[in-house]
Amino acid sequence: MSSRQENIWMHIGAGSFHRAHQAYYLHLLRQSGEKDWSIALGNIRDDASSLLETLQEQDGRYVLETVSPDGERDYTEITSIRKILPWDKDISSLVKQGCDPQTRIISFTVTEGGYYLDTQHRLNPQQPDIKADLSGEITTIYGALARILEARRKTINEPITLLSCDNVRHNGERFRNGFLSFLELINHQDLLEWVRNKTTSPNTMVDRITPRPTPDIAERVKQATGITDKAPVMGESFIQWVIENTFINGRPPLEKVGVEVVESVQPWEEAKIRVLNAPHSCIAWAGTLIGKNFIHESVKVNSIHKMAWNYVTEDVIPCLNPSPLNLEQYRDVVLYRFSNPYIKDTNQRVAADGLSKTPGFITPTLIETYKRGQTPQATTVLPALFFIFLQRWHKNALPYPYEDGILHPDEMHKILSEADPLQKFATDPALFGSVAQNPQFVDLLRNTVKNLENWLQNPDQPWSGK
Template sequence: MTTKLSLANLASLPAGVARPKYDRSALKAGILHFGVGNFHRAHQAVYLDDLFAQGRGHDWALVGAGVFEGEEAGRQKLAEQDWLTTVVEQDEGHMSARVTGSMVDFITPGDGAAIIARLADPAIKIVSLTITEGGYFIDPASGLFDPTHPAIVADAQNPGAPKTVFGIILAGLRRRRDDGIVPFTVMSCDNIPHNGRVTYDGVVGLARLIDEDLAGWASDHVAFPNAMVDRITPATTDRERAILAKEFGVEDNWPVFCEPFRQWVLEDRFTDGRPPLEKVGVQFVADVSPYELMKIRILNGGHAAIAYPAGLMDIHFVHEAMAEPLVRNFLDKIEHDEIIPTVPPVPDTSLEDYYRLIERRFSNPKIGDTVRRLCLDGSNRQPKFIIPTIADRLKAGKSVAGLALESALWCRYCFGTTDSGAVIEPNDPNWDRMQATARAAKADPAAWLAMEDIYGDVGRSPVFAAAFAHALAALWANGARVTLTRYLAGTL
């Protein structure tokens, strides 16, 4: 017997399920969030739920928003349960469920006029984003905002009816400026280096194409704090819904399963106040950069290191990949030999302890995170999580053998078959291009590195090119298992 999640049924949920310890009817919207996905609902929404439970910050509730019509399916799922979400934390020997109530509305995705009207409301003081690495219109090779992207050009030509997140945010800021309302803070919660600066570049860069005065005003008056966010949160499938129903007796259209660990390091720069999130574990700092670089290189780079060999070995779950000695030892060697040495000291943090924590988190058997998710969107992720580390190693004259092998594993994965011959379904927004290039690279490895927008100067390095070609040839000749065995033995 299960209980359908809804506001009316909160009191009748099974005793083992925690629920909001505050009056949701007393909440007032203060944050508009673009990109209502699993990570947001397991991270920012949970921190706010904890804050509201303390009787604090009740005027900082969340309003969801999105620019893609495809997001409507998620909105409908949440609307049916009054914007409530069940968050299930799992690791070995532990599982708990709680219902969060920090979201109070969700504007119809793609309704730019409605979103802009809400952005103009003085009650909205923060606009936050989890729009994934690919949502910022960044040129991968330069790492800079691309003002020539067709979606940006379209918004610049028609600023009254914008379609991108940045265009809609800018329209909201313009209205607030014209109405004499203090601008909101724009707060990225995505896993990209210097995410606040990148968001600034997108908003102000678009403004420069439309109105230099508006661009100057936004640059002078809007805050774009950098942040480091962390919590492993896989996609929701029928598996998760069934576990929730069986173990906790709750029927939820879109529950979130995640690890117990979470982290949020945030620069304390806001234009019109902020919730007192330090009361619930958010770390406010003057400079996020050391924490951000540590996480992006050790954790996100580590994800990439285990993803592609595991994918080629037909391993389904991440914890299963970590149980495979070849994958686990490859991760350990590439981290200690090539990745961690590029990470500068972080205040009050042991990099070795941080790595060991990451290793344990990757090995969590309860999360159900998939190797395919880690392999997703390499064309956007590799330039942020791996290639800058290669560049630093090359500049220092250090070995890049492990990182070249990681890059070769990615190339081999994009060919579209595993070592067993199983077909890999498209797993990148640019899959057609990646697959065609990977197929050309089988005979000519230089074709892969010639993707200037991805590899930039790294692709032109003779040292890296030689190491990459050697690793790719080994993968094609011997497969991932033998190649990893030889790399770990020092005989590749």
């Protein structure tokens, strides 16, 4: 467990990604001899209590299995999580840890939907979870941090860094704007000014494909290491983290273990969101529609591979150039990573949260391609796939439950029951921003959906997009 001399980095979000990514980097740093920092791990909601209890039994230790596309497996026992914060409805352990002067960073992984932002990147106060927190509950990162930081302000009054580790463009800025808006809505002026003056929110770019753990991981861990682990986690061998150097109260020297600490993450995050995250969703939706279970199976279907390749090549690369990255090479590396048969990343996991991913990952390329005077034919395939995917969900014809943090099932069922649901979908500004007002886009989406429905009759046929 944590010693008083250690600086504490409190993380909110006890999911696999944090344990395979941020905790892994800090483990490497501690193994190198830099043991001034450790992690205290907790959760906002009661959906990870059993995991936290298991980690408590294991003193925060667990094994990370990584695997390359060539099948090379490696095993690391992660020891950077030195304190487990048990859940209760008042998040009392998180509040207490947040008031510890040794706690200098609060990081979080709440997924794209957990920021509740509209297409203008503003907090959406109509979301039920936000409404709940505005009334004093603790359901979102905003309500949680308001509770934690108000206690910190009143007790130790020490500055702290708030570190977003999610796939949201300009995640630090967007989170911060959402949080400040939340504090304005609850009319907490003292805390609002304190957050403005006593916190920073660096932008970050995070990358490592991390599927949901399956039971066979523990068996391989036991065989390879001799460790009986009830909470192992798995990830691909590739890993990357880029962080802006705007910490307000110290930070671990993560650059010593390969983290890129930079002035601006924008080129990296734009490339990652558009070249990796958006095609990932494209492949998951398309693969699901033709009966595939896994990402690696789906990307090996020539027509699906072509959809993803066309989207990046025809629309994304022209939008992002000039870039300090070799975007063509990055595209090819990404698609190779998706083909990893050993990760067994499910289409179900990657297909989730499409209502947040569409405006965040896809719509900017639609808007910018039109601004360049071009027709975003290749990009429109992605929302067209998502529309067909939602139609399957509406008919209860998906092979798995669809998970979406901002989905209101009754409202979506009503839309999809209309005489022309595509018109409603295509003209929704929450999904498509300014493009929703463009009748050319509606026609393009309608034609693309028809082309995809024809393709679904014979997925082995070559994909031309027309």
